[in-house]
Structure formats: C-alpha cells, structure tokens
Amino acid sequence: MAKIRSLLFREMRIQRKQILANIISCTGCAVLFSLIMLSCRIGNLSKLIAENDDAAGAFEIVFKLLPVMYSGLCAACAGIYDQGLIGSDVNSGWANYACAIPVRPRDRAAARTAFAGIMYLLNILLIELFYAASCAATGKPLSAFGMSVILLPLAFAPLMSAVLHLFTMRARTQVTFKKEQIKATAVQMLLIFLAGAIPCGKLAQYMTDRVSQIGQYMEEHPFAPQEDQLSFIFGDVLEKGNEMLHRIAPWVIPAIVLLLALDYLIICYAARKGERV
C-alpha cells in the first residue's frame, strides 16, 4: 500500500498544474454557462424569450445541450492526464528506472487507476454541480435519470485511457512512445467514429425508410407550423432515443467503474509486457 501511495503522490505531483488548470477551466465554463441560463430565466435574455416563440424553442435546445457540452468538456479533461503522465515518464527516463526499483506492474497499475479514479470523482462532482445549477437556473427538477445520463460522455474517458495504456505503457523510449501513441490515437479515433457512426447510420436508415411518408406529409400539410413538421419527422427518433437513454442511464456509473477495472488490467498487462529495449 505504501508503494501505491508513493506512486500516487508522484503522479498527482507531476500533474498538479494540469489538475489545477482543468479545475479552473471547468469551473469557469460552469459559471459562464450558468450565467447564460440564469439570464434566460431572470435576466436580459428572458425578455427576448418571452417576446419570441422561436427564440424560446432555440433556448430550450441550448438548455439541453449545455450540460451535455459541459460533461463532454469534463470528460476530455479527465482523460487528458494519461497522455501527459506516460509521455513525461518516458522522457524523464522513469519508465525505464521503474523497472529497476521494487515496484510490481500491479502497483503501478493500481496507482495509475487510483489517480484516474480520483480525477473521475472530481469531474463527476463538477458535472453534477453544474447539472444542479442548470436545473436551478431553468427551474427544472433534479432527476436521477438526468444525473446519471449527464455522465455518459465521461464513460468514454476510461475507454480511451485503456486504449492509450494498451499501446503506450509498454514504451520505454521516446521513439517507441511516439509510434505507439500514433497507433493508440488511430484506435481511439476509430472508436469515436464508431460511437458516432452507429447512431448516425441508424438515423439515416430511419430517414430513408420514412422518406415517402415525409414527402406525403409535406404535400398534405405544406403550411403546417415548423414545430409540427419537425415533430413528424423526428418525433419517433427522439422518442426512441429517449427510451434508449432511459435504458442506458442506470448503467453509466457501473460502466465507468467497469472500464476503470479494465484499464487497470490493461496497465498491469502492458507494464508486465513492457518494451524490452
């Protein structure tokens, strides 16, 4: 345990500035977003919303998007540390030196996972605080579903870390690290692409299937309000999406924990099978 504590201290110390910078930028963003929402409720923007129905609709979407954007920002911040840690270990020579001191791969993995866990907890706290603030600003009630689903982007961070660790943790030299980093980035991009491509593909398929119905509706109701047209086109999709999010929501936290455990196992494996230069 003392070894893990020492290694954890080391990692926290190396990333101290980055952690502070992330906390400051996330908090700054949270304040800015909250001010926008507050303005919509009681400030200058509230007058605009009251006078204009279109603006009200647009802001409704913004209210839903801001917490998601904020969660994405926090997820990006949570996943940023690994790259810096592995790179600085290789550059300083610690990656090699760590093999000459009495530290097991599982100690290194435990310290790295503990560090990641602390960072995820910190980011979960920031996200939930912002969600609470956004609910307060928009006058909507806090819900368990909302609290859970807002963390969805964060679930990608340990997955990305696991990919990065799988490739780069075996690097002991800068040359190998750069090569492995490129491979890891390619796999990460592929995962991100798949994560985006699957829902987009489903949407495209849905739209293709409904193209004749949409055409018929537009012919029959050429002067229907825009809101009704959109509702006809996307109503089903939104309903299905909402249904899916309700199904996913309870699994977000377990997924983060599970992916962290997977990351731990990958670090153990990669550190054990480290590059033999």
Next chain:
Amino acid sequence: MSDYQNAIEIRDLTKKYDGFTLDHVSFDVPRGSIMGFIGQNGAGKTTTIRALLNIISADSGEIRLLGLDHIKDEIAVKERIAVVFDEMPFHEIFTAREMARIFRGIYPKWDDAAFQNLLDRFQLPQKKRIGKFSKGMKMKLQIACALSHGAELLVMDEATTGLDPVVRAEILDLFLEYLQDDGHSILMSSHITSDLEKIADSVCFIDRGRILVSGYKDDVLASHGLLKCTKSDYAALDRADFISARLSDFGAEVLVSDREAAAKKYSGLLIEPATLDEIMVYYVNQGKKEWS
C-alpha cells in the same frame, strides 16, 4: 538472506538483437568488492546491466543477485540493490525532499537520516527543483537516493560519465566509504578507466558483446604488459604471444597478456606495465592484430 559469496553471478547470458549479440557473458562480482565493467560505447555494458535488472529479458543464461534469482525473487532483490543510471531518471519538477517522500514508500528500509546526511554532504538543496540542478548535482542526488535504503549492491551504468574531475573524485570517495561495510558490493560500468583504476578490485572487459578479460584488477594489470620494440624486433615476435600491436614509424607497441612469460622469451626487449585504458584499446583491436 545474506548468505552469499558473490553479489552478482552471471552465467552464459545471451541476448540477440538485430546487429548485436550479447554472447554467453559470464562473470562474478564477489561480495564486498567493486568490479569495473569496462568497454567502449556499444560493447554491451548497458545491455548486460539491463538484463541483470530484468529490464530486458535474456534469451538464455542465468543471473543471481545477492544469492537470489533475479526473476523469481525480483522484488526481494530490488529492495536490496540500488541502481544509478547515466541520465537522471527523475522528473525535473521534483525536489530532493519530494524524491525522498516517493522512495520512502517504495523502499521498506528507506533511511531519511542517511538521505539527509548525503544531501548535506553533497550540499544539495532540498527544496530546489531538480530541473535547476547542474549535471553533477543531478548525479549526486541520484546517488544519494541510491545509497539511502541500505542497499547491499550498487549497480552503476556510466554514472561518472560527463562529470568534472572534482565531482567524480567526490563520488568515488563515497563509493569507497560505502565499501567499508563488508556486505556492500558495487558493479560500475564505465569507459573512464582512470576511475576504475583508482577504486576497482576487479575488472571485466567486454567488447562486441563478449567478455575479453575478467579478473582481479591487480592481477590483470600485473599479467599484462606493453612490449616496446623496433620493426625488426616486431617481425621476430611470435604472433600467438601478443593480443595486438600498434605500429608506428619508429617501431611497435605490443600488448602481451603474460608479461612474465614474454619477459623470459624476449629478454632483450622492454616490457612496461599497461594501464586499463591501454589494455582495453589493444583488446578491442585484437581482431585486426596490427593497427596504427
């Protein structure tokens, strides 16, 4: 735990790379002694050290450190040894105090008082960032960390390379003090043979992945000699009697590995003692036999 004769035992260590092979390397470092591991750059010193630390896996061979298997008992061995590399392996943002905090958890026998003494002795600041240290200070800090957890074996890979003579002398003095304790041993790889000539008990020459000479330094120095002769004398020498010869316009300088036998056989010729540096150079050129 401390019942061993040799701090390091390496038998038939082999590691193949593309273009380089560590070829059946075998040597011992007796307990309580300091061995100089000598060879030019790329000779295989670092590969051997990395293999014994299990940083690289050997293709074949057996390594025992402090009487224990270097893989099966890896953690137990590493708690009792210290390693100093040629480059500072600590992140530059840390201070000496922070390094102590890290190592306190890693080494069960970490001794804060010993570390503090070494910092005082080397006049190293506790709160200054390592990044602001000079090369000499960085090496001193690395050595202070290495000698503060009661290590029985100190393994150094080119640790004195690039340091000025004053710092080197200071560090060599510390190593001699470290060796005052009977159980302490040092393996010191270097191509600065003058340092090893001062402090080593035994030496091991390696070149192109093969051990050329290994033994007690005094024996190696006593047995080798530089035979200086004219060109005509050189022509009369039996080529099997010498390692290699440096030819010049005035004659030849020839390294013999059995000085006594050579003195008897070539009684009219002058044979002078050879330094470790000269022995290394002549052995490295033994493939060519004659060089200038």
